[in-house]
Amino acid sequence: MSRSGTRFWPVLAVFLAGLGLSSLNSVQAEESLRIGYQKSSTLISLLKTQGTLEQELAKQGIKVSWHEFASGQPLLEALNVGNVDLSADVADTVPIFAQAAGAKLTYFAQEAPSPKAQGILVHKDSALKTLADLKGKKVAVTKAAGSHYLLIAALTKAGLKFSDIQPAYLTPADGRAAFENRKVDAWVTWEPFLSSAERQLATRSLSEGHHLADYQRYYLSSTAYAKAYPKVLETVFQALVKAGDWLRAHPKEAAHILSPLWGNLDPAIVEQANSRRSYQVRVVKPDSLNEQQKIADAFFAEGLLPKKVDAHDVQLWKPSK
Numbered sequence: 001m002s003r004s005g006t007r008f009w010p011v012l013a014v015f016l017a018g019l020g021l022s023s024l025n026s027v028q029a030e031e032s033l034r035i036g037y038q039k040s041s042t043l044i045s046l047l048k049t050q051g052t053l054e055q056e057l058a059k060q061g062i063k064v065s066w067h068e069f070a071s072g073q074p075l076l077e078a079l080n081v082g083n084v085d086l087s088a089d090v091a092d093t094v095p096i097f098a099q100a101a102g103a104k105l106t107y108f109a110q111e112a113p114s115p116k117a118q119g120i121l122v123h124k125d126s127a128l129k130t131l132a133d134l135k136g137k138k139v140a141v142t143k144a145a146g147s148h149y150l151l152i153a154a155l156t157k158a159g160l161k162f163s164d165i166q167p168a169y170l171t172p173a174d175g176r177a178a179f180e181n182r183k184v185d186a187w188v189t190w191e192p193f194l195s196s197a198e199r200q201l202a203t204r205s206l207s208e209g210h211h212l213a214d215y216q217r218y219y220l221s222s223t224a225y226a227k228a229y230p231k232v233l234e235t236v237f238q239a240l241v242k243a244g245d246w247l248r249a250h251p252k253e254a255a256h257i258l259s260p261l262w263g264n265l266d267p268a269i270v271e272q273a274n275s276r277r278s279y280q281v282r283v284v285k286p287d288s289l290n291e292q293q294k295i296a297d298a299f300f301a302e303g304l305l306p307k308k309v310d311a312h313d314v315q316l317w318k319p320s321k
Contacts, residue, residue, distance in 0.1 A: 041088035115209030
């Protein structure tokens, strides 16, 4: 196996496992909507907790069921093989890998850019002052996540190659531990891990995502479900817009609702983390995917994708008016 293929397989194995199956077993005969989500799915979690989406869809004879996933990659694999109909928000890099694996998915919403929701942290007493100082240093990052792209973009801005650093591919929890125990020189992560570390440890930000990585989060549906139930997607879209508006208008109340859902994280940390996310839900337009193309190209150059991906070659849902 080639070096590129060796590096690519761990990231995409979960998607490739489903390629021999139909992209969707079939749209369920019963009127239902199976929603896949993660603990980090803020707006969907608010709708689930408050019951507002279920109430709206019940008027259309649609019953909602909720299915929690540990991360975005298995969530989109489940969407691809027909185990769920709709995916709550996933980070921008995740759909790129789904697309590379041939998934038949439809983008139906996105959150406007939140570049401050990702960052590169160093210890407050660190000798590292600029991005160029990362040369030769050990940096913790979650492989194939949005933070991975932020690190690539940051190094490029500093005139460095990815090979100029020593990457430590770690989950957010393991990255936090390695950083706290000074086993790495820097840590690239996203919210709420970013705010948690900033409020609990003596840290300094080497850079956030502004002018480097937009960090947009996307909501997707199976293409079959999008075609069969456009009215359902419209209802979900409008509910997400309202949830985002409500969260921005009620940050403290939202933080107290989300705190127990996020492992009883201090509400103050939740509120700070949310302040760095736009939560402005909008329709996905072709030019909205320009950053997706940059991510796909960067990951291909680093051997994370086995082939080039046209990020614009996807289905986009449009509201009726």
